[in-house]
Amino acid sequence: MAGYLLRRIVQAVLILLGVSFITFVLLYVLPADPVRQIAGRSATQQTVENIRAQLGLDQPMLVQYGRYLAGLVQGDMGRSYLQKTEVSSLISARLPASLLLMAGGILCELAIGLTLGVIAAIWRGRPLDQGLMVTSFVAVSAPQFVVGLLLLYVFAVQLGWFPIGGYGTAAHLVLPAVTLGIMGSGWYSRMMRSSMIEVLRQDYIRTARAKGLTRGRILFRHALPNAILPIIAMIGIDIGIFMGGMVVVESVFGWPGIGQLAWQAIQRVDIPIIMGVTMVSATAIVLGNLLADIVTPLIDPRIKMR
Amino acid sequence: MSVADQGKAPLLSVRGLTVSVRDRGVLRPLVADLDFDLHPGETLAIAGESGSGKSITSLALMGLLPNNVTVSAGQMLLDGTDLGALSEARLREMRGSRIAMIFQEPMTSLNPVQTIGTQLTEAIRAHEPVSRRKARQAATEALRQVRIPEPERRMGQYPHELSGGMRQRVMIAMALALRPALLIADEPTTALDVTVQQEVLDLLRDLQRETGTAVILITHDMGVVAETADRVVVMQAGRMVESGPTARIFDAPRASYTRELLAAVPRLGAGRLRAMPAPPETPQPVARLTDVSVRFDIGANLIGRPTHQVHAVNGVSFDIRPGETFGLVGESGCGKSTIAKALTGLVPHGGRIEVQGAVIDRSSRAARKAGCRDMQMVFQDPMAALDPRMKVGDAVAEPLLIHGIGDHAARQARAAELFERVGLTRDQMSRYPHEFSGGQRQRICVARALALKPRLIICDESVSALDVSVQARVLTLLEELKAELGMSYLFISHDMAVVENVVDRVAVMYLGQIVEMGSRDQVFGDPRHPYTKRILNAVPVPDPAQRGMRVPSPPREIPSPIHPMGTRPASVPLRDMGEGHLVAQ
Numbered sequence: 001m002a003g004y005l006l007r008r009i010v011q012a013v014l015i016l017l018g019v020s021f022i023t024f025v026l027l028y029v030l031p032a033d034p035v036r037q038i039a040g041r042s043a044t045q046q047t048v049e050n051i052r053a054q055l056g057l058d059q060p061m062l063v064q065y066g067r068y069l070a071g072l073v074q075g076d077m078g079r080s081y082l083q084k085t086e087v088s089s090l091i092s093a094r095l096p097a098s099l100l101l102m103a104g105g106i107l108c109e110l111a112i113g114l115t116l117g118v119i120a121a122i123w124r125g126r127p128l129d130q131g132l133m134v135t136s137f138v139a140v141s142a143p144q145f146v147v148g149l150l151l152l153y154v155f156a157v158q159l160g161w162f163p164i165g166g167y168g169t170a171a172h173l174v175l176p177a178v179t180l181g182i183m184g185s186g187w188y189s190r191m192m193r194s195s196m197i198e199v200l201r202q203d204y205i206r207t208a209r210a211k212g213l214t215r216g217r218i219l220f221r222h223a224l225p226n227a228i229l230p231i232i233a234m235i236g237i238d239i240g241i242f243m244g245g246m247v248v249v250e251s252v253f254g255w256p257g258i259g260q261l262a263w264q265a266i267q268r269v270d271i272p273i274i275m276g277v278t279m280v281s282a283t284a285i286v287l288g289n290l291l292a293d294i295v296t297p298l299i300d301p302r303i304k305m306r
Numbered sequence: 307m308s309v310a311d312q313g314k315a316p317l318l319s320v321r322g323l324t325v326s327v328r329d330r331g332v333l334r335p336l337v338a339d340l341d342f343d344l345h346p347g348e349t350l351a352i353a354g355e356s357g358s359g360k361s362i363t364s365l366a367l368m369g370l371l372p373n374n375v376t377v378s379a380g381q382m383l384l385d386g387t388d389l390g391a392l393s394e395a396r397l398r399e400m401r402g403s404r405i406a407m408i409f410q411e412p413m414t415s416l417n418p419v420q421t422i423g424t425q426l427t428e429a430i431r432a433h434e435p436v437s438r439r440k441a442r443q444a445a446t447e448a449l450r451q452v453r454i455p456e457p458e459r460r461m462g463q464y465p466h467e468l469s470g471g472m473r474q475r476v477m478i479a480m481a482l483a484l485r486p487a488l489l490i491a492d493e494p495t496t497a498l499d500v501t502v503q504q505e506v507l508d509l510l511r512d513l514q515r516e517t518g519t520a521v522i523l524i525t526h527d528m529g530v531v532a533e534t535a536d537r538v539v540v541m542q543a544g545r546m547v548e549s550g551p552t553a554r555i556f557d558a559p560r561a562s563y564t565r566e567l568l569a570a571v572p573r574l575g576a577g578r579l580r581a582m583p584a585p586p587e588t589p590q591p592v593a594r595l596t597d598v599s600v601r602f603d604i605g606a607n608l609i610g611r612p613t614h615q616v617h618a619v620n621g622v623s624f625d626i627r628p629g630e631t632f633g634l635v636g637e638s639g640c641g642k643s644t645i646a647k648a649l650t651g652l653v654p655h656g657g658r659i660e661v662q663g664a665v666i667d668r669s670s671r672a673a674r675k676a677g678c679r680d681m682q683m684v685f686q687d688p689m690a691a692l693d694p695r696m697k698v699g700d701a702v703a704e705p706l707l708i709h710g711i712g713d714h715a716a717r718q719a720r721a722a723e724l725f726e727r728v729g730l731t732r733d734q735m736s737r738y739p740h741e742f743s744g745g746q747r748q749r750i751c752v753a754r755a756l757a758l759k760p761r762l763i764i765c766d767e768s769v770s771a772l773d774v775s776v777q778a779r780v781l782t783l784l785e786e787l788k789a790e791l792g793m794s795y796l797f798i799s800h801d802m803a804v805v806e807n808v809v810d811r812v813a814v815m816y817l818g819q820i821v822e823m824g825s826r827d828q829v830f831g832d833p834r835h836p837y838t839k840r841i842l843n844a845v846p847v848p849d850p851a852q853r854g855m856r857v858p859s860p861p862r863e864i865p866s867p868i869h870p871m872g873t874r875p876a877s878v879p880l881r882d883m884g885e886g887h888l889v890a891q
Contacts, residue, residue, distance in 0.1 A: 007610065203414040209370055210409075211429040211480065212402030221428070225419050300419055301464040 008293070012286045019282040020275070024068065027271050028061050034269040038081050055081070068275070077279070078272035080265075087276040091258055095280070097167055098257030101180065101249070102242060102284075104173050106235070108181025109188055114231070116185070117192025118224070124197055132189065139186030144245050148179040148252035165254035176253045180245050184238060191234065196227040229300050236285075236292030243281045316343035317487055317520050318367075322380035325359070325366050333378055336362045337544045340380070346487070349514065349521040351535035351552070353528065355567070355773035356744075359544040360524045364490045366390070367522070368407050369397040384488065403433040406481035410493035412473035416465040422449075422476055423461030429480050448479040452509060469864075470638075471502035478509065485517055492524040499637035499800065504844040504856075507534055526773065528571045529803075529846030532556060533853055540564050553850045570778040571848045572803040577826055584630060584810035584825055590663055591625035592762045592794045593649065593681075598622045598657035600644050604868065617867045618644040619655070620818040621877040626762060631788065631795040633809030633826075635802060637841065639864065641818040642798045646764045649796070651677050662761055679709065682755035686767035688747035692739040698750050699725070699735025705757040724753040728783060745776035752783065756791070764796045769804060781808060802845045806830050814838045818867055819878055824887035834889040 035052045036043075043051075052058045056067065071078060077087040116136065120129040155175060156164045162175050199205065200223055208218045243259075250259035258277050265273035297303045323340040326333040337359035344350050352360045365371050367382055367389060382389040384404065389397070401407075409415045417425060426445035427438065436444070442461065449457035452475040465473055474494065481489055491510065495503035511534060514521055523535060531538055532552065539549040540561065548561040559565045600619040603612030619641040626632045634642045648655040651666050651674045659666040662680045667673040682705070685691040692701055703721040706712060712720065722732045728749040739747055748768065755763050765784070769777040785808070788795065799805050805812060806826060813823040814837065822835040833839045843856060869875055880888040 003607070007606075203409060203411050204417040206370065207409065207415045207477070207480075208417070210368060210401055210407045212398050212400070212432050213428065214398065214432070217428070217432075222417050222420070226417070229419075302418055302466045 008290055012290065015286055016279065016282055020069070020072070020279060021065065023275060023278045024065050025061070027274060028064070030269070032269045034081055034271050037269050072279070077276040080273050081270050082268055083270075083273075087272045090261060090273065091276050091280055094256055094258045094261055097255060098246060098250075098259060100173065101176055101246060101255060101257055102239075104177030105180030105184070105242060105245070105249075106238075108177050109184030110235070112181060112185035113188025114192050114228070116189040118196055118219075118227075120189065120193040121196035121200065121227075122219070124193070129193075133193070136186040136189045139182050140190075141186075142183070144179055144183060144248045145252055147182050148175070148249055151175050151179055152252070167254075167256050176249050176255055179252070180242070180249045183245065184241070187238075188231065188234075191231060192227065195230050196223060199223045199227040202226070225299060229296065232292050232296050232299070236289035239288035240281075240285045243284070314345060317346045317348075317385065318344040318522075319383040320367075320380070321383070323363070323366065323377065323382060324379040325362050325371065326376060326378040328374045328376070333376075335378070335544060336375065337366070337541075340539075340541075340546055342539050342546070342549060344488070344520050344522060346520050347514065347518045349511075349523055349534055349536050351523045351525060351531040351538045352541060353525055353531050353538055353567075354541035355526055355775065357543060358541040360541050361492055363541075364407065364492050364522065364524050367488075367490060368401060368405060369394070370401075370407075399433070402429055402481075402486070403484045404486055405488045405490065406484070406486040407490040407492065408474070408477045408481050408494050410496050412470050412477055412497065415477055416473055418465055420464070421461065422463055422465065422468070426461070426476070426480055426483065430483055433484055444483060445479075448483040449476070451482070451513065452476070452479040454479070469502075470498055471505060474498060474502075474506050475509065478506070478513070482513060482517065482519065486519060488522065489514075489519050490522045490524070493526070494523070495530065496525070496527070500802065500841055501637065501844045503530075503846070507846075510534070527846065528556075528568060528774070528848040532848045532850045533846045540567070556848070556850050566775060568848070570775040572774070572778070572801070572807050573848060574803045574806050574830065574842070574845055576803075577807040577809070578831065585627050587625075588628055590628075591660075592628050592662060593626040593796070594658075594660045595625075595645070595649075596623050596658040596660075598645070598648060598655050598659055600641070600648050600653055600655050603871075612871060614868050614870055617818050617869060617875050619648065620867075620875055621657070622815075622818075622820055623657075624813055624820065624823060626794050626796060627811075628761070629788070629792050629794060630810040631797050631808055633805040633812035634796060634798045634815060635800065635805050635812060635841075636815035637800060637864070639867070640815040641867075642815050643766055645815075646683065646766045646796065646798055649764060650681060650683060675709070678705075679758055680760050681762045681764065682758060682760040683764045683766060684748070684751050684755050684768040686771055688744060688751050688771075689739060691751050692747060694739055696738075697736050698739060698742070701739075702735075702750065702754045702757055705754060709758060711758075720757065721753070724756055725750075727756070727787075728753045743776075744772055745780060748772060748776075748780050749783065752780075752787070756787070759791070760793060762794050762796060764798070766798045767800070768797075770799060770801060777804070784808070802830075802842060814841070817864065818875070819890070820880065820888075821878070821890040822888065823880065824883075824885075828883075828885070828887040832887070834883060834887070 035048055035055070035057060039048050039051055056064060068078065075088065077091070079085065080087055080090060083090065116132050120132045123129045152164060152175060155161050162171050166172055205218060205222060208222045246257060247259035247263055249255065250257045251263055258280060261273060262277040265277065320340055320342050323337060324335050325337040326335045340363060342350065352363060354360045362371070362375065366377050369389060369392070377390040389400070392400070423442060423445060426448060427441040430436065430441040430444050446457045446461055449460055454460055454472060454475050468476065494510070495506050498506060507530065510521065525531060535552045537550065538552050538555045540547050540555065540563065542563050547563045548555065548559065555564060556568065559568060598619060599617070599621055602616045602618060604616060605613035607613050622645060624632070634645060636642050644653065647653045649659060649661070649666065651668045654668055661677060664676070666677055692698065699718065699721050702724055703717040706717045706720060711717070721735060725732055725735055730746065730749055742750065769780050772780060781804070784795065797805065797809055809826050811825050812829050813820045814829065814835065815821070816837045822829055822833065822838045829838060830842065833842055878890040881891050883889050
């Protein structure tokens with residue numbers, strides 16, 4: 001167990017190192033010049049060169065990357081070019097909001113997706129199943145900004161049940177979390193349905209029936225724990241997709257998270273912030289996968305951590 | 307059972323049972339008009355080949371038929387109650403308490419994510435209002451009753467930690483925990499090794515004697531029938547063709563189908579009776595294995611290096627002579643199939659393998675391809691071995707295509723010739739695998755193996771999945787082909803009777819090593835190694851008169867072939883007992 005964790009952590013660090021390098025190279029070769037953005041249109045060539053030297057952007061790429069890494073291991077993610085503040089403090093101010101939104105979104109997508117998937121599997125081939133699967137298809141295909149605006153219009157503007165935007169109370173969280181969760185719930189309901197159908201065909205379900213167990217016990221004690229195993233691995237991978245969705249949802253609902261921060265930074269080529277947000281997202285994905293790998297052996301005794 | 311029991315009212319009385327499947331709105335019978343009685347304490351075997359309706363009958367009794375299958379006529383009276391007329395709720399109460407069932411596949415019949423203890427106690431608590439603690443005690447007792455060592459520890463274990471035989475014991479414990487009046491055993495030992503099969507059958511018999519449970523034994527194996535059943539119902543294509551006491555059915559079968567079925571059953575000793583002299587030793591064997599080992603790495607340490615190795619094959623040497631059938635027998639996990647894989651270059655091996663004088667070499671694509679010219683395989687499951695989307699004619703011609711032999715017309719002509727040779731017709735070449743029966747598919751696989759005119763055909767459990775009558779015909783075909791074309795077979799099987807019938811020489815494998823090797827008569831007629839004796843003794847004899855003549859051997863688990871990196875299991879040297887009869891010391 002300890003050895004397994006140690007190896008996984010070393011792997012995680014290597015992955016993050018790779019992510020940082022690739023992102024750095026991509027940003028370096030970007031045609032947009034961050035210095036022009038900082039200096040403004042009217043700046044002279046001399047001013048531009050001064051700023052460039054001041055930020056160290058005149059150095060070779062590898063030297064710049066080395067400096068960045070050296071800062072990173074000390075917890076220094078650099079300073080924003082435009083906001084003149086530490087990237088780490090910008091991110092840490094906004095991270096709780098994003099984590100809250102992410103937790104809400106995952107909860108929504110699992111609650112909706114798994115429930116509908118199980119229901120569809122039980123009534124497979126019947127009209128209810130077919131209806132649910134069409135609905136899930138719509139959920140998967142609907143763009144998040146459309147879903148977000150639609151929910152806002154109906155539940156905030158027309159019905160007035162939830163605030164239109166902002167952050168602070170539990171009521172503020174509902175619409176963004178549902179918007180974020182709806183697409184995933186479509187995926188999960190389909191996956192859960194096929195996983196459940198597969199499990200219900202297994203010999204041990206027949207054994208459970210031959211023992212004279214009730215239908216409910218067969219479903220919840222025998223089928224569900226087996227059917228959920230492949231789903232857990234998916235959740236880890238899914239966090240990556242979630243990060244993309246958060247950028248959209250945060251701007252639709254004015255949610256003060258790192259998605260918005262990233263969006264503004266990309267528009268203004270604020271490289272330290274882009275780097276910082278990318279690293280934080282990558283860490284979240286790596287941790288999500290690690291968590292999924294730790295949870296799976298707790299449910300499935302056949303899988304050992306090694 | 308005894309004559310006295312026959313006079314009593316039957317426990318189960320099945321009258322005119324018809325089970326039908328709804329197929330595009332029409333009811334098509336799977337089982338038609340079945341009648342039989344079962345008395346308390348009696349064992350009734352329902353015997354038949356695949357498609358005979360024997361399993362459907364058992365599912366109908368349990369009320370576990372698939373959704374589109376229903377009991378369309380007749381009665382199943384258990385103590386006077388018609389099971390077919392009960393509501394699902396009443397049936398549920400009966401299942402597990404009055405009628406219990408054990409299934410063919412012990413490996414998949416237990417829930418992998420729950421402990422043995424949980425699965426046993428819930429079976430008890432589903433029917434008896436007892437405390438968790440009481441139920442656990444009863445469950446532990448049930449495990450003790452099926453002679454599982456250390457029952458307390460087993461309660462906390464998961465199914466994957468137990469061997470197949472142990473899992474089937476758990477299934478039996480679960481089925482018998484509530485002392486049901488009727489136990490249905492659907493092919494309970496088919497998936498088990500022969501020695502384990504013997505243990506499980508002995509156990510079932512003893513438990514039946516202790517508890518007085520009536521047993522319906524569903525099986526295709528006439529040997530198992532002869533050893534366990536009081537009475538037999540023989541079924542074919544959904545109908546009962548004959549029923550009666552076991553001894554009468556075996557001694558004087560009335561229906562022609564029963565006679566054919568019994569004639570097709572392979573019997574130990576039959577090979578010896580029609581023996582032909584084995585091909586002599588020649589300077590160049592078809593295949594020569596010298597000190598061959600196959601190991602697989604498993605586990606991982608801190609830096610991801612493997613920590614253990616599975617020693618699947620350990621220092622095996624033998625020759626296959628031109629024109630002979632060389633048998634390789636042993637129980638599951640003994641390494642016999644791994645040898646086939648090493649021979650064909652599918653897994654890396656240590657030691658030296660020569661086929662037709664050329665060393666098997668996995669280093670290059672060309673070398674691997676060249677090896678296939680002389681050597682082909684016929685696998686166990688013909689459905690899985692044929693591409694479902696490829697016409698069978700193309701499948702047979704494909705080896706020629708891969709090796710660039712002839713043009714399209716020549717290849718098709720060769721395929722047609724092969725089709726006719728294996729007993730199929732030319733016009734069947736444009737069909738797909740699903741349009742054929744299991745036996746026909748295996749003929750197609752044989753034709754494909756013959757396409758390149760190999761000198762060695764490896765038959766890895768090639769007839770194990772077939773019904774006995776089909777099996778007999780495929781074996782006959784293989785013999786004819788050998789006589790005609792003169793190639794050699796490496797015949798790998800767990801079925802001792804089949805092997806005795808077809809081989810010239812045979813090697814017995816145990817834990818990755820050969821423990822005994824020699825001619826058929828040496829090994830089967832005069833077995834020297836205790837393991838050979840043990841598996842031969844365990845083969846069920848399809849003759850009720852010989853029942854109870856076997857000396858029961860104590861249950862034993864096979865040790866693990868997994869060893870820490872760097873350590874090797876000891877190689878057991880073989881000693882010549884005379885005339886090439888080699889026995890491990």
